[in-house]
Amino acid sequence: MRPIAHSSTRMSQISAVLTRDEIARGRKEMYYHTPRELESLVNACERDLGDDALWFSPDGYPASLALCIIDAVFSIGVKYVGVVNLVRRYRAYRVGQTGNADADGGLELMGTFEHLDGPEGWAAKLENKQRTSTKSGILKSEAVLREAHILARHGIWTVRDLLAARQAGRLSDIKADWCAVPGQRSAISWSYFLMLARVLPEDDVPRASTDKRPQLGRTSDFDDAVAGVKPDRMIKRYVANAIGVGGAGLSDRKAAALVKAAAGAKGWDVIALDHAIWRFESGRPHELKREDW
Incomplete structure (x- = not known):
């Protein structure tokens, strides 16, 4: 020590x-x-x-942008065992499609929503109909899909793309759009998303000094x-x-x-x-x- x-x-x-x-x-x-x-x-x-x-x-998904999004959105305001069960069911579902959840990017994640007829079908199949808020919140599955589309608009399809965005100093713009999705305003899910991907925002832009508060x-x-x-x-x-x-x-x-x-x-x-x-x-x-x- x-x-x-x-x-x-x-x-x-x-x-x-x-x-x-x-x-x-x-x-x-x-x-x-x-x-x-x-x-x-x-x-x-x-x-x-x-x-x-x-x-x-610590757990994480350094090769799966899909699981990073799912875990980050669904973990807010709940007991984590529910997220563990959801990830397990998603992995099993992807095996049934001859896919690999731990290598899924944004495109594969979007494909699961298309296959399951949208957020409601996705939530029913994976047995998790939680909402971002008990009052006027959207399905968390819908929030996941929205975040996947937001990342795609920024050219983020994989964790490797996310790392490149950090190196290019683009994380702050992506974060602003991420936090506009219902239930994500506090940015806790964004911070956790980066943690799961093993990407830290402190390297987003160069700093002239690190000793200033x-x-x-x-x-x-x-x-x-x-x-x-x-x-x-x-x-x-x-x-x-x-x-x-x-x-x-x-x-x-x-x-x-x-x-x-x-x-x-x-x-x-x-x-x-x-x-x-x-x-x-x-x-x-x-x-x-x-x-x-």
Whole structure:
């Protein structure tokens, strides 16, 4: 395990702290956290999660844009076991078509909707009729299809295309369209989509400096502060307990920013840390046993 510098100077450098003048001008405190909060989270991770070399590798679909979209959209606001079951059924359905879900791109995903007569037929066949919202929400299956079409309009048919879009600095435009689909406005599903594809938005555009705190209100800076973290209820509960606040008093983005800052402080992979916290908080094993090596 790599030691962390506990000095207040070091903690200040990796914390996004707002000045009182900025707060007075009405800036949102989505990312605001104190050095003490960051240190508390790091200490909790060291205590609970053990050696990062033993953490389970996070799930993802580095060769399947289709599964990245499905998982990202359907995982919002539900217990993840439902998503696991959906992915299992989609894989079985694709086997029945002599296809391979784990290699499906956007074209193959769209083809499944055509074969099943649209979002309603797709939802019925795969036994998941969840909606993006209980009030006037659309079927999540329809949201999946809309996202697939949006990505296609941007020339994104595969994960490789997505990586190329990142290198070309085009992710922010794609994100804006993704978030326009009902139920995706918070951008949590977008962030998780990138995580599942193993694409982080912090490389989207070149940075002149990495030691400046985010200027709140700029989309790209919001992405930098939370990239690689999906602040679902397990992540938020763990972070809230670690820093001693009630869950209702912790925003999604503050929780995500703290996890990413903790990863930066220790040199941990941020996606691996997110996954380890999620497994620990949900009562699942989060690390390999040394005898399994």
